[in-house]
């Protein structure tokens with residue numbers, strides 16, 4: 001819907017994927033291409049990416065997707081800081097992850113909080129290192145239409161809004177299914193398409209079944225088709241003004 005390199009994004013779906021499911025993300029790449037969608041992959045444990053992961057992640061970046069940082073060992077920021085201090089958090093968890101990604105050729109300009117655990121002091125700390133941060137709203141509200149007010153960021157607020165809260169669209173984890181009602185998410189997308197602005201969503205792996213949190217390819221396609229039907233472009237974090 002929008003040209004790559006269009007720096008005048010005034011409305012968008014920001015679809016994001018967390019952790020280190022590079023093979024599954026790469027397998028979903030044709031789906032993103034089909035809908036002209038760019039997304040953001042927030043990678044943790046970058047030092048544990050193997051040669052195949054790196055090749056596939058490089059291809060995703062070359063396709064125009066954004067690669068962001070998700071920590072070195074997926075530590076929860078407020079808890080780690082309470083236990084070890086802010087300096088240790090940066091030195092042991094954040095800077096090594098950012099440096100590792102940079103060395104691998106993925107300079108990350110954005111960071112997603114593991115488990116969406118954050119507060120205002122972690123935001124201040126991390127905004128010295130990243131342009132934007134992604135947190136989350138409670139996933140159990142995703143069926144609630146009033147969620148749209150929380151998820152949707154008006155267009156005029158985008159440049160200054162450096163912390164974006166997303167909602168989970170995962171289908172389930174292991175044998176646990178999270179339910180199919182995404183009314184709140186769909187309402188937020190409709191508002192974004194109508195009024196401009198952005199809505200942020202997150203998932204983890206992309207698979208029909210996975211021990212970790214995952215969105216099924218069918219649900220992913222449904223979301224991409226929904227946004228496409230509303231002429232709402234799907235862009236990566238690095239494309240935001």
Ligand SMILES: [Zn+2]
Pocket residue numbers: 018019044070074113114115
């Ligand atoms: Zn995570």
